[in-house]
Amino acid sequence: MDEDGYGLATAIAPLLRAEREKAALTQAQLARRAATTQQHVSMIESGHVAPTIALLDRLFDALGLQLRVSVEQRDADLDAGMDAASDDTREDDLCTANSLTKRLDADVPFLLDGQLAAAMMGVPIKVRRTDLAFAEADADKVAHWLAGLPNVRRWSDKWQDFAPIDRDPRKPGPPHYWTPWGELHVRLLPAAPPPVRVVVAERSYPIRPLSDVEADYPQIARIIRRARHRT
Incomplete structure (x- = not known):
């Protein structure tokens, strides 16, 4: 995947x-x-x-077709998506994150991570899911939160599909979920870094630092590298 x-x-x-x-x-x-x-x-x-x-x-x-393969300059495939994403607003993406995290115990800190974190810090990226990061110390509470979300399935490498399997992110398998609010990816960190705070519509959101996101998400790093090259 x-x-x-x-x-x-x-x-x-x-x-x-x-x-x-x-x-x-x-x-x-x-x-x-x-x-x-x-x-x-x-x-x-x-x-x-x-x-x-x-x-x-x-x-x-x-479909009665076959694929052909060609090559192009490194990262050039990202340009069209970056141009389209530059006009995106974050309202729907944040609404999804709010719907998910409001079901989380108030004493469990989290960080917006991955695609949404990058977008919130100005990276021209399409947000296709909600990424949330937590400290490993809160893993029990995170597992309890995931277990309590309705109609959630977890990605199965065996089935190459989302399935009704154990949601605990500490269990083997990608911590990637299909929820009624869209896709969710959970990352457990040894220790959560101090968040970057971004305010949208008078609400402050805790964001994982961009350097950390870039280090952990190779495809986001590609987009950041391409954006720097283009500017």
């Missing part, structure tokens, strides 16, 4: 969706032809999953 949903997964997403619609097939119909699930096709088309080469071959073969 692509940790941040960028790179090839981002390029494949609109291509697969456009070709499927051109063939007048629903996601479920294409999934049956390619021996996968409708939800998996949906996740690929939204850029949230980096499919295997074998699955890509099956999906496009089911």
Whole structure:
């Protein structure tokens, strides 16, 4: 699974969706032809999953097509997404984060992390999920919070899909969840760093420092590097 949903997964997403619609097939119909699930096709088309080469071959073969590969300047694939993201507002993304964290015990500190943290600090990035970081000392409370969220599934590498499996982020497997409010990724840190505070609509949000985000999220680091190069 692509940790941040960028790179090839981002390029494949609109291509697969456009070709499927051109063939007048629903996601479920294409999934049956390619021996996968409708939800998996949906996740690929939204850029949230980096499919295997074998699955890509099956999906496009089911459309009577095949993929060709070319090369370009490093990070140039990010430009269109960065240009589109530069006009994004954060209201919907913060609303999702608020909906999730209001169910968290008030005594459990958290940091906005990953894509949303980068976007809040001016990086031109599409926010495709909510990333939250916690201190390992609060892991029990975080596990309790996740267990109490309704209708949540966790990503399974075995099934290559979200499934009703143990939500405890300390258990084996990606701490990546599908919730009624959108996708959620949880990171447990040995110790939470002092937050950067960003105020939006008179509300202060605790943000993980950008240098930490850049170090832990390679695809976000690519976007930051490209943004610096372009400026």
